[in-house]
Amino acid sequence: MKKFYLLSFLLIAFCCSSWAQKVDDATESSFVVATQFGVTRPLSEIFAENPVREELIIKPKTSGDRKIRKPQFFEFSAEKDGAAYGNDPASVQTRMGVIKGAQTRANFLGQTASGFRPYDPSGAVGPNHYVQMINSTTFKVYNKLTGVVSLTATLGNLWSPATANAGDPIVMYDKAADRWFLAQFGSGNNNIYIAISTTPDPTGSYYTYTYTSPQFPDYLKFGVWHDGYYMTSNQSQQKVFVFERTAMLAGTAGARSVIVNFAPPTGGGFFCPVPGCAADGVLPPTGTPCPIFSYSDNAWGGANIDAVKIYNMTVNWTPTTPTATITATPDVPAAAFDASYNPSWNDCVQPGTTQRLDGIGGVIMYRAQWKTWPTYNSVVLNWAVNISASQRSIKWCELRQNKTTGAWSMYQEGIYTPDAATRWMGAICMDNNGSIGLSYMKSDATLYSRDYTIQAAVNVTLWALCPFQRLWWLQVPVSKQAPTAMVIMLTHVLTRMVLHFGAPANTWAEQAVEALPALEFSPTQLMVVLPMLRLQLT
Secondary structure, eight states, rough: OOOOOOOOOOOOEEEEEEEEOOOOOOOOOEEOOOOOEEOEEEEEEEESSSSTTTTOOOOOOOOOOHHHHOOOOOOOOHHHHOOGSOOGGGGEEOOSSOOOOOOOOOOOOOOOSSSSSSOEEEEEOSEEEEEOOOOOEEEEETTTTOOEEEEEEEEEGGSSSSSOOEEEEEEEEEEETTTEEEEEOOOSOOOEEEEEEEESOTOOOEEEEEOOOSSEEEEEEEEEOOOEEEEEEEEEEEEEEEEEEHHTTTTTTOOOOEEEOOOOTTTTTOOOEEEEOOSSSSOOOOOEEEEEEEEEEEGGOOOOOOOEEEEEEEESSSSSEEEEEEEEOOOOOSSSSOOOOOSSSOOOOOTTOSOOOOOOSBOOOOOEEEESSSSSSEEEEEEEEETTTTTTEEEEEEEEEEETTTOEEEEEEEEEEESEEEEEEEEEEEEESSOOOEEEEETTTEEEEEEEEEEEOTTOOOOSHHHHOOOOGSSSSSGOOOOOHHHHHHHHHHHHHHHHHHHHHHHHHHHHHGGGGTTTHHHHHHHHHHHHHHHHOO
């Protein structure tokens, strides 16, 4: 989202630059060539000579987003028009899990700044580093095990002449290429600035590219795919941009970008879809379309239903004038949810004031992490939903795509609301064991907003053993599950926990036994289950 800043910096990066530009003004699609290309010196040298002045005192100023951002229109509401426009109670998790997650391996302070809000932090993890960037666009490179900072830099100063350090930063680690990707929008123009490390070292040199969007690329979001870096943004005419990944990684001055218009339902206001992102896994096979995700809300009216919308995009870079297509796929229906929000963006309660925080309604939160498995592909998504006039929370889901048919379906979903606090600004991902992690902001009338993270153990199918997953087979009341079958499942889960988290089996067993009453076994079933469980784990 576009920000207004008072920060200024004196640094100028020393780069060599070449220039090229071409624009095709086709109505539905177009392509551009980078208007600027450069190669920086190693950042460790540049910013050692010109250190960033983080102590700069700036007069605070609030973001102008509330004034310039148009809210979506909700024709219906649960209060006025019935439960069909609210959240499905069966998908709402109202209690926390009882099994503790894995121990934190590293914990260190992120960045802060003065003179503006919000920070809009973005970060990515590589083999040895964590890179975080915030608005105005200071970024730091951390040792991911110790938290020691090896570099403090500003993105705009990688260009020559230096560009404004504007905002809406994005950091990605492109695992397949072993490179770092940094991006921001321009200030007072429609530019998109992208920097890609020339080596795996995030403190080394970077290729810099500048592209121009037909409209201002507000709230830009990126994803890594086999044939490009895909980008979406909040524009009055929805567009998907694809940047020529292979050429950019090679440092090609004439790297191209394809732009395709499309028209998903948006609710008529602030809206941004997200591209599928395979940044931290195995890239999809050549020719695989990139899925673009958004959601629709039945409260928008018309033919809209509560669903995940998916659009497949393909690019042909072979001709001099590259081409691209984007096509809609069948909707993936979701359990009823209420994605409405305050039209003045006053959503999230905080202590000591009646002023509320912006709950970022109207968008799927970044990223849409895509992963591939032997028989299917998966993506995990999350977005904000309305619980009540004083509370918001997070709707999450896992979609799976059949590799044979290409069809997407809802595998699991939920709304995490274990207490009366507001949760928002979620980020969700899945590891190579299938475990899901969700981080978010949390606040209420006594708690200032802060970050939290929860995780779900792989294939856990019981609320009591899982912080936020409620899977399909638990729709059947536990009392109808045979005790022997339950023990087999519990044993399987506990074994996977031991393998994944490294905790002693007896620790998980003790916690599982403590959790059993929450599963609503009858006393008779407990008499059967407990000895069997202990026996299986000895």
